[in-house]
Amino acid sequence: MALDADEEILQDFLVEAGEILEKLSEQLVDLEQNPDDSDLLNAIFRGFHTVKGGAGFLQLDALVNCCHSAENVFDILRNHKRKVDSELMDVVLEALDHVNAMFEQVRHHEEPTPAPEELIAALDALAQPAGEPAPANAAVASEEQNGSDEAGSGDDGGDITDDEFERLLDALEEEKSSAPDSSGDANESSSGDGGSGDDISDDEFEALLDQLHGKGQFSGPPESGKAAPDSQDTSAAKVAGDEASDSKGGDDLISDDEFEKLLDDLHGKGGSPTAETAKSTPPPAAKQPAAKSVDAKTDKSPQPAGKPEKAPAENGKAGVTPAMPARDANAPVAETSVRVDTKRLDDIMNMVGELVLVRNRLQRLGAQSEDEHMHKAVSNLDVVTTDLQSAVMATRMQPIKKVFGRFPRVVRDLARSLKKEINLEMHGEETDLDKNLVEALSDPLVHLVRNSVDHGIEAPDVREKAGKPRQGRVTLSAEQEGDHILLSIEDDGAGMDPDVLRRKAVEKGIYEQDAADRLTNTECYNLIFAAGFSTKEQISDVSGRGVGMDVVKTKISQLNGQLSVESELGKGSRIVIKVPLTLAIMPTLMIMLGDQSFALPLVNVVEIFHLDLSKKNIVDGRECIVVRDKVFPLFHIKRWLVKGAAGQPEPENAHVVIVAMGTRRVGFVVDQLIGQEEVVIKPLGRALQGTPGMAGATITGDGRIALIIDVPSLLQNYGK
Template sequence: MQSCSPEIAVDFALEARELLDQLGGQLVDLEQAPGDRELLNAVFRAFHTIKGGAGFLGATPLVELCHAAEEALGAVRNGSAQLVPRHFDAAQRSLDWLQAMVDAVEQSRPLPDAPAELIAAFAVDPADAGSAPVVAAAAPITAADPAAGDMISDDEFEALLDQLHGGAAPGTPATAAPAPASPPVPAPAPAPPPPRSAAAPPAPPSHGAGPAGAPEREQNIRVNTRRLDTIVDLVGELVLARNRLKTLRARLRDEELDRAVSTLDNATARLQGAVMRTRMQPVGQVFSRFPKVARDVARALEKEVELDVEGADTELDRTLVEALADPLVHLVRNAIDHGIEAPAMRAAARKPRAGRVSLVAQQQGDYVGIEVRDDGAGIDPERLRSKAREKGLIDVESAARLSPEECLNLIFLPGLSTRSEVSDISGRGVGMDVVQSRIRELGGQIQVHSELGRGSRFSLRLPLTLAILPTLLVHAAGDAYALPLARVQEVLHAPAASLAWIDGRATLDRRSHTLPLLDMREWLGAPAQNPALFTIVVLQRGDSRFGLIVDEVRGREEVVIKALPQALRGLPGYAGATLIGDGRLALILDVDALREG
């Protein structure tokens, strides 16, 4: 590979990964609808664009693999062949190799060569042309067409890019457009990523400005994410200063100061919202890779699966979008492996042979909900109870007290697997505990619902951003603590006489339900108090609730999350720290670990 600046390699890798993420789903859709001309062209352009960029960088193995795929797709475009299952298998396999090659380009490492048998799998058989599906071809633009002017054809434009950037396969001369029998592409292929300081790539000649009154095209630029993070940190400091001023305003009671702080509060909120939006990305960037994941897993297990995606345009902080990839891969793979039955079993149960897995995202106030559903066999809570006892993960008495709903949560215990055999897909006793831990680290929660014979649903709830967190501030033993507002169900006051004791633990009868209580002072190791009236914050943990007894509830406040002081790192129950409006340090509590304590 020829030497190039790291910046150019990073730009190429970024754009190539975006195309590869989309290609997985596009190839699955094309396999199901081989006559879709627009989809065929989109897949062709993606391989062609990656090849062009790789040729510009001299990444020969990458060029060769993309060229093999492009040749097969091109033969289908001009009607001389059709795609068969072997081609789709090769295309999906090639995505994994291309990802590895793109990583090597970005890291300036030697590129691995794709296997010769993978390159050969793209070969087309002209004998298949007679049975090729009929596809709608766009009407060609000819010189006789007055609207055509001096425009070059799409194929001529692609050949020009090959000549400029060395995109043709080694030993293959770049030629002009193929025979006229090849229908043109609806839109020209985008050029490979040039250096950011270089001139724009060639484009078809323009004949004047657009129509009068046409809306101005939206402009986009790439910004280093570290710069965005710095801006977010600065806005966070501004939010802290705003909170401090609001506290002082209430104390000083000055009308002019009150107006100034109100103006600052308004401007800070608008700035905070604008900066957060610059970090937001659609979850579709994660969802786009799952059609390929579902296809690969289903093929390996000889199952038939249809994947539905809803709410792909729902936006999350970019750090959350990136961090969600691995947990969602676990959930989708498990849904297909453990949930969806084999086609014969589904037919015997009077279900469609093809199972259905759904990925659904939607915004819920300051949070985003994501669900992974399947219409498979469901999860047997009794089997989970039995497996947990068998593996010594829970004692017999505790297991006997669990309700069926609580048994479902045993699936998150480390080392629990209901598989009797180990496979490449699952059955190694790892996975779901990792998913839960990762979701908790992101400030979210995960719940599982299942019905035997009907399927399962894993529900994730995550904050829109990790930078600023809505909290409920409470006091206990003289210090301030912040509880994630998403976990707070209600705040109530209960007379001491209304508390009961079960197995040495305080409880409260609340709406015909026994609510376990945890005294914050006791948890902190501070001297207990016996007030006549207890202040209780009801918190949600998975499918269950518990009450946290505190000295005082201060109110809601948006806080900027900071790292824990060194002395507290690793201690259960603490998720972070922040400065509150009165200038004091407040610890952000980890509700899940707090309940376990």
């Protein structure tokens, strides 16, 4: 590896290759479902080829070799010489894993570890047409493939390299010195225009291209009555082609529009003009006779009306000359994006947070003032601050696709190991949310998806007996709802049996039998998030230890999110996650407990009402209230959070805030409601870090410090 390579070039490679490798994992799984998709095959081929090219420039030989072997497999596949099957995909996906591992090593400026020789040999065996024996020596086969790749690099796209051009000149000198007499006239005719000296003429250059690569795509069929030229008689064939071109078309060249139409007929619309032009060069003549290639192409691609004789004039130039106008047409334009360090974005977000606090303070002061100009200024500041806050938050937003992109591979590998047939559907992949949330949601979603595949979807035979299709379905979706994101994982599997969950809860000592019998179905479903709870009879490497779902609940709670579970026995299950768009600035409900202010995250607040506390009830030794025929436990959080409040007499009337944690709802008794306010979360100082029930602190609009309540932690520590 070129460890002294320009850091900017290395970073460009890491960005480009990283995006390609993220797509490849999803594309490969999609290819297994649609093995005849030629566009997908070409896209995967180009992906490996692009990564190989960038790695070759940086002298990352281990990465180049693995990508080259994988690229050869897809070259065979897209030429329909082999079929896509699960065994082939297992090998290719293993190769992609090694490519990703090497890529991470390069990211950390380490020398990449080469892929195992057995894997390269397996790829080389798959790079042979179906039915042909694998090469006995993988190293020899790799060298031959490297040689053919260099000779036929026009197929892969890109311009001719300096080394290839030097070899062309050397070949010309050898041809001049050792050409047989039968081709002497051709040499004289080709060198007559160029004159003597070191300059090479256009005709000589075209003859060299024909000798290396065979006839061009548009050279036309061989003349009637004459045998097709083989790969060792290119000089005579060139003369014949030139004579035919001169006698029919003269110097009238094909127009740009006609040439573009020919490329569209051959390769379809779109793509880089340079890449499409380079692809028109056929494989080396040693592997495929030029005449055969020409016949196959000319039969499929109709010539422009009125000028069928002009295609031979473009022979050879199809691989080189037309690339010049393409570069002129795609002249460099001003860059529209820049790369910014995420730390700088975090610093800007922190400054915007401070600005929000100042805005809140000014709004409170402005409300106390009767100056009309002050009101207008504060109002304008509010608008500008809100717009700035939205713009900065947008710079931190990333599509949830960055998380979703890994799941096709996860589901595919897990389904193969469990011998299940599963189709993964994804919706709302372009939904944006804060980059910190994107990273934080990755592990919980992996647990939930694996749980759906392992616990939810039944085996194919079981599904058939139940009247279901053999192939199960897992649906992963995301959508924005106000200032929150809703993520759902749904399956059409067996669903959950509440009675089984009740029995397991009693066996594990989570509930007594009487309490378990009183649980609603929804409360039973939420038991899956209890620590150590699992319905699996046997522990496997996938599930059974009752750890994964507990981790999910803890992580979502840390993100100020909520979890809810829906299920129907025999129909399937659905888990919904609700998380805020960002963690930096939080809308809250400001409350007063005594003379101290606290902030309740608005995401937890369901409703607020004034209550006559004399109408409360006692159930199982706990205070409860009945609202619209629903019973809610009642907690006086002032007794927990304010010193000396435990012995004070209770008021007859109070405000009650109903808060939610997943499907559970409780009532908090508070002294006073201040109103809604956006706050910036500040971490607690060292002396207060880890305080149960506290998520952080903030500065209120009146300049006081308010603690932000962590509702799940508060109830867990005080509500027993």
